[in-house]
Amino acid sequence: MTEPTIFELSSSGRKGFEFPKSDVPKAELPKNLLRENLPIPELSEMDVIRHFTKISQLNYGVDIGFYPLGSCTMKYNPKINEETCRLPGFLYLHPLQPIATVQGALGLMYELQEWLAEISGMSAVSLQPAAGAHGELTGGLIIHAYHQARNDKKRTKMLIPDSAHGTNPASSAMSGMHIVQIPSDHRGNVDLNVLKAEADDTLAGLMLTNPNTLGLFDEHLKEIIEIVHNAGGLVYGDGANLNALLGISRPGDFGTDILHFNLHKTFSTPHGGGGPGSGPVGVAKHLVDFLPNPIVTKIEEGTNDNPPLYGFLKPAKTIGRVKSFHGHFGVIVRAFTYIMMNGDEGLREISEHAVLNANYIQARIRDSYTVPYDRICMHEFVAEGRWQDAPEVHALDVAKRLMDYGFHPPTNYFPLIVHEALMIEPTETENKETLDAFSDALIKIAKEAHENPEILKSAPHSTPVGRLDEVRAARDMILTCTFPEVSE
Amino acid sequence: MYIPHTDADREEMLKTIGVKSLEDLFGSLPKEHLFRHLNLPPAITEMEAFNELKYIASVNETTENLTCFLGAGAYNHYIPAAVDQILRRGEFYTAYTPYQPEISQGTLQAIFEYQSLISAITGMDVSNASHYDGATAVAEAVNMAYHQFRGKRKKFILSPGLNPQYLETVHTYIPIDGNQFLGEDLPLSSPPSALYDLIDEETALIVVQYPDFFGRIYDYTQLIRKAHDTKTLVAIHVNPLSLGILKTPGAMDADIVTAEGQPLGIPLAFGGPYLGIFASKKEYVRKMAGRIVGETRDNKGNRGYVLTLSTREQHIRREKATSNICSNQGLMTLAVAVYLSLLGKQGLRQVATLNYDKAHYAADAITSIPGFELVFDTPFFNEFTIKCPVSAKKINEYLLDNDIIGGLDLSEYYPALKNQMLIAVTEMISRDDIDALVDLLSEVAK
Ligand SMILES: Cc1ncc(COP(=O)(O)O)c(C=O)c1O
Numbered sequence: 001m002t003e004p005t006i007f008e009l010s011s012s013g014r015k016g017f018e019f020p021k022s023d024v025p026k027a028e029l030p031k032n033l034l035r036e037n038l039p040i041p042e043l044s045e046m047d048v049i050r051h052f053t054k055i056s057q058l059n060y061g062v063d064i065g066f067y068p069l070g071s072c073t074m075k076y077n078p079k080i081n082e083e084t085c086r087l088p089g090f091l092y093l094h095p096l097q098p099i100a101t102v103q104g105a106l107g108l109m110y111e112l113q114e115w116l117a118e119i120s121g122m123s124a125v126s127l128q129p130a131a132g133a134h135g136e137l138t139g140g141l142i143i144h145a146y147h148q149a150r151n152d153k154k155r156t157k158m159l160i161p162d163s164a165h166g167t168n169p170a171s172s173a174m175s176g177m178h179i180v181q182i183p184s185d186h187r188g189n190v191d192l193n194v195l196k197a198e199a200d201d202t203l204a205g206l207m208l209t210n211p212n213t214l215g216l217f218d219e220h221l222k223e224i225i226e227i228v229h230n231a232g233g234l235v236y237g238d239g240a241n242l243n244a245l246l247g248i249s250r251p252g253d254f255g256t257d258i259l260h261f262n263l264h265k266t267f268s269t270p271h272g273g274g275g276p277g278s279g280p281v282g283v284a285k286h287l288v289d290f291l292p293n294p295i296v297t298k299i300e301e302g303t304n305d306n307p308p309l310y311g312f313l314k315p316a317k318t319i320g321r322v323k324s325f326h327g328h329f330g331v332i333v334r335a336f337t338y339i340m341m342n343g344d345e346g347l348r349e350i351s352e353h354a355v356l357n358a359n360y361i362q363a364r365i366r367d368s369y370t371v372p373y374d375r376i377c378m379h380e381f382v383a384e385g386r387w388q389d390a391p392e393v394h395a396l397d398v399a400k401r402l403m404d405y406g407f408h409p410p411t412n413y414f415p416l417i418v419h420e421a422l423m424i425e426p427t428e429t430e431n432k433e434t435l436d437a438f439s440d441a442l443i444k445i446a447k448e449a450h451e452n453p454e455i456l457k458s459a460p461h462s463t464p465v466g467r468l469d470e471v472r473a474a475r476d477m478i479l480t481c482t483f484p485e486v487s488e
Numbered sequence: 489m490y491i492p493h494t495d496a497d498r499e500e501m502l503k504t505i506g507v508k509s510l511e512d513l514f515g516s517l518p519k520e521h522l523f524r525h526l527n528l529p530p531a532i533t534e535m536e537a538f539n540e541l542k543y544i545a546s547v548n549e550t551t552e553n554l555t556c557f558l559g560a561g562a563y564n565h566y567i568p569a570a571v572d573q574i575l576r577r578g579e580f581y582t583a584y585t586p587y588q589p590e591i592s593q594g595t596l597q598a599i600f601e602y603q604s605l606i607s608a609i610t611g612m613d614v615s616n617a618s619h620y621d622g623a624t625a626v627a628e629a630v631n632m633a634y635h636q637f638r639g640k641r642k643k644f645i646l647s648p649g650l651n652p653q654y655l656e657t658v659h660t661y662i663p664i665d666g667n668q669f670l671g672e673d674l675p676l677s678s679p680p681s682a683l684y685d686l687i688d689e690e691t692a693l694i695v696v697q698y699p700d701f702f703g704r705i706y707d708y709t710q711l712i713r714k715a716h717d718t719k720t721l722v723a724i725h726v727n728p729l730s731l732g733i734l735k736t737p738g739a740m741d742a743d744i745v746t747a748e749g750q751p752l753g754i755p756l757a758f759g760g761p762y763l764g765i766f767a768s769k770k771e772y773v774r775k776m777a778g779r780i781v782g783e784t785r786d787n788k789g790n791r792g793y794v795l796t797l798s799t800r801e802q803h804i805r806r807e808k809a810t811s812n813i814c815s816n817q818g819l820m821t822l823a824v825a826v827y828l829s830l831l832g833k834q835g836l837r838q839v840a841t842l843n844y845d846k847a848h849y850a851a852d853a854i855t856s857i858p859g860f861e862l863v864f865d866t867p868f869f870n871e872f873t874i875k876c877p878v879s880a881k882k883i884n885e886y887l888l889d890n891d892i893i894g895g896l897d898l899s900e901y902y903p904a905l906k907n908q909m910l911i912a913v914t915e916m917i918s919r920d921d922i923d924a925l926v927d928l929l930s931e932v933a934k
Contacts, residue, residue, distance in 0.1 A: 002791050006829050010908050017837050018566050023919040027848035029869055033705055035735050042832040045570055052598070052826055056579040059594030063578030069587075076490050077582050085757075086572075089545025092552045095562050097893055098884070099757075101554070104547030105758050113672045130620035131815040133802070141660065153669070170802035170812035174631070176663040181806045229537055248514055248859045249821040253521040253685035264815065270491075271584040274596040274617070274759035274779070274818030291548050293658070320660035324561055324623040324653045324748070325759025337541060341501030343531030348523070352510045353491050359513060360501045376505075376513055403591055411587075414803065431492035432501060447915045463590040466786040473784035477773070481604040481615045 007481040010041035070423025073265030078214040081334035095325040102164035106310035121252025122282030135260025135279030140175025143179040176285040188373040199231035209238040211378035244379035249346025267335035280329035282442035289316040352426035354379040364439035368446035380425035397456035405441035509657030559912025561895040596793035602821040611738020612767035616778040619764025622748025627661035631722040633693035641692035703871035732840025753827025763820035777811030843870035847913040
């Protein structure tokens with residue numbers, strides 16, 4: 001099924017919205033500054049609603065079914081979040097309003113900074129970064145600034161495990177570091193020997209995802225951090241996998257110097273078809289002064305009669321601002337709502353059940369798929385989508401076939417250190433029936449791979465479109481609709 | 489909350505895994521830091537949380553209750569009801585980046601249409617699928633120009649008329665090592681021609697704003713011609729709403745266009761989430777950061793859409809990628825696609841014209857008060873800079889006592905400009921609002 005584009009649906013002269021008539025005199029714009037034509041579509045409101053409703057139905061989302069996209073923590077997005085973030089008292093605030101008029105918003109941000117610090121064991125938190133990768137860039141810049149401030153300018157080497165997400169090396173490079181990749185050992189941990197050899201006086205830091213992208217808690221975490229610290233480097237934690245650790249153990253307690261959070265993963269805010277996310281950054285005591293400008297602070301403590309006065313603070317050695325204004329406030333309100341409703345015990349239960357669910361699927365499919373690092377996993381695990389006796393089948397085929405069974409596929413081809421990776425992260429919000437149905441489908445597909453590989457190679461069969469030609473897209477480079485003929 | 493497991497489920501699952509308790513699943517973690525109590529407020533139910541958040545929200549004073557003349561990068565506009573209805577569809581907002589195109593055609597087609605609409609209003613060939621906001625889009629333009637010249641050109645000219653928050657963001661993003669930033673220290677009154685002398689064969693990029701931070705509209709055609717003499721690129725940062733009536737950056741031959749997309753149907757929401765718009769000429773598409781959607785065919789010949797040209801991106805190129813961006817502002821691009829589709833050609837013209845006319849009415853009325861004058865005699869769109877007889881701080885306090893959020897006190901960014909104020913007037917402001925503002929300004933100036 002295909003739906004015409006909004007440009008194809010356009011009919012000259014139609015209107016979908018009308019503003020009130022002007023109540024002031026007309027002003028003349030200099031002719032040389034006027035635009036000539038405006039080739040955008042013309043539709044009625046109902047046309048627009050039907051069009052976007054129709055295309056929405058070509059999508060798969062968490063509200064429709066199981067979405068075990070590893071590393072992305074596609075948990076249920078509570079509906080109350082969508083109400084609280086749209087309360088008029090939050091929605092209609094200009095970011096530069098006088099602080100006296102936005103004490104509710106600032107107080108909420110201050111609390112969330114404190115809560116995230118408590119949850120992670122970090123000393124202070126900035127809510128400004130817009131997403132995980134933006135938090136990584138912020139962290140890289142803080143590491144850079146820290147060494148510069150100590151006049152230790154040769155420290156530009158960033159160590160990154162080979163299991164890391166692509167944003168880790170990309171963000172480090174953007175913050176002016178050069179990257180050295182550290183291999184994983186046969187248990188999926190950071191290779192300590194290579195780490196030791198690289199830990200010299202040019203070391204700026206190590207970017208560590210823990211649990212790592214194999215879903216494994218590094219068995220030498222304390223040693224790794226010690227090696228980096230002894231060499232004068234800092235440890236950056238990619239908090240993408242924090243859903244395994246809430247109320248279980250805190251990265252800060254192990255000596256992590258900087259950590260980013262993904263509110264759009266761990267704290268239930270929706271992924272929005274690719275964003276907006278939110279990537280707050282927490283730091284240890286010695287880095288508080290380097291945080292992005294500004295952070296929210298208490299300007300005056302409260303008394304019995306008066307609430308505290310909240311405002312902004314420019315950290316003393318700040319790296320500067322990393323974006324406009326104060327962060328993705330709408331996302332911040334959602335995460336705040338979620339933490340309020342969970343509290344200490346609720347958060348711990350989230351991680352316990354996220355880990356339980358991942359281990360359950362791992363146990364259920366272990367006989368049908370190779371699990372290369374086969375031990376108790378954390379909130380996700382990685383299997384191989386390949387079999388020696390079914391050589392023509394790839395992880396991609398397994399992924400596409402899962403759609404026919406009504407599931408969103410796992411992440412594939414990441415992490416890069418596993419061949420034909422299928423990275424499965426069920427999250428805590430899925431019930432046993434769903435996990436069983438998904439495991440059953442995977443087991444059936446493994447069978448099909450041997451008995452009827454063609455059905456995998458030509459999958460999916462039940463989706464709005466079949467397999468799409470990506471080579472053609474890159475070659476043709478059709479990146480916009482055809483604009484209608486302009487008649488002015 | 490939101491955990492569906494029954495005791496029986498848990499038992500059975502633990503048995504299948506082969507452990508006795510949930511705690512056993514964490515056996516490989518260092519014991520000394522395990523299961524620490526977190527000092528958080530006790531959990532509350534949805535009803536209680538909603539009440540508490542309603543209370544917190546009620547402490548704020550909003551642009552619904554106050555008349556807002558504040559802009560400076562975020563603007564109070566009307567958003568048609570239909571926009572949020574579409575954003576609230578779970579099919580859209582509970583999906584992630586469309587990695588699996590067969591079940592993501594909704595998101596992909598919406599982004600493709602968004603890219604098309606952005607190309608259409610800016611007059612550029614291609615648009616990406618978004619950056620985080622206007623400020624980071626500008627920083628990414630600098631990044632892109634750096635890569636376009638493979639790091640060989642190290643001069644970047646930044647107009648003094650750029651939003652100071654964008655300038656700060658660019659400086660945070662781009663390491664100084666060897667790079668040179670020029671132009672931003674020129675007098676604020678400098679016209680574009682003041683930048684001509686700074687351009688040379690070493691210059692990678694010039695960034696200007698349209699309308700600029702102080703509201704001024706310049707035609708950059710000459711500047712761009714000059715820049716192209718040395719193959720220097722030019723990025724124009726625009727207010728996209730103004731393009732309902734203003735000459736396009738494409739018509740000026742700009743190489744890159746960035747914008748803060750918030751005015752096109754995105755709520756103020758205390759500063760975010762907003763939308764970084766990024767468009768360019770087709771020849772730079774391979775150096776562009778971020779995701780891009782392209783049209784293709786499926787195995788039955790049907791039209792469909794996929795993420796394309798992804799060899800630029802971090803998940804493939806890692807440290808050699810054009811940018812680190814992964815999650816972007818997906819849902820905000822949908823808001824813009826719906827907003828522009830609803831308004832259409834006539835609506836976008838109408839709202840841009842309303843902004844223009846009201847701002848000009850306001851400027852005339854304000855400058856008719858003795859002691860108030862326009863700082864620049866350049867054309868403007870919906871925002872302008874005035875000089876006041878007393879400090880902007882004093883004026884704003886007085887206005888706030890009368891339920892008006894005044895314009896930006898420019899001394900917050902430029903300490904010397906104590907008496908200057910940047911006033912924004914959108915379609916949300918009525919003639920009566922403006923007349924009331926004028927009365928109050930006359931009183932406070934006395
Ligand atoms: C392990 C890991 N790190 C970093 C990121 C980047 O986060 P974001 O997409 O929020 O920028 C991701 C995103 O998928 C991830 O899985």
